[in-house]
Amino acid sequence: MNIAIFASGGGSNFQAIADACADGSIPARVVLCVASRPEAGVISRARAMGIPYTVIDGAAGDWGVRLLTVLHDRKVDLVALAGFMRKIPPSLIEAFPDRILNVHPSLLPEFGGQGMYGMNVHRAVIASGRRISGATVHMVDEGYDTGPVILQERVAVRPDDGPEELAARVLSVEHRLYPSVIKAFSEGRVHREGRTVHIRPEH
16 A cells, blocks of 8 residues: 655644655555645655655645546555645545545544644644544545544643643554554555445454
């Protein structure tokens, strides 16, 4: 299975997935990194691992249509969003049905939607007084964080947590949860029925 990873920031989830592919934990290859801006830290990570990368130009028309050519040239089977700060256009969703994944730093559907990303999520969780947060891996559809949930893991919110402390613990869960879902995809163990996604256990 060939994977393209889309990222806008430092790329720590990119690194977790790429490392798991490189060491054989995931039977797949990361064949492309797509960055939303030329200064994104993920580009340095891609260069260091010898993974081809491209920077999208969102200013000129539907970048999704133009990016499809690159994805097809690389024979991409699965797209993984890893802190990608652009809404995925319908052209990409149609081309990769149920094969675009995202990781979100809360237990969706709570604390999802437009504007709910990064520290905004963790600030909102703490302000709400919730004692539990977590991470969610989900399929991507046309909405913001509205696609079917694949897997979630809870993270306790401690009484003395600030957004940074909570973010660090949630991120460490993402680094484990996201590769495990991609591994299941690469092994053909993910099955969707309507809004419900099942992961068959490993044999």
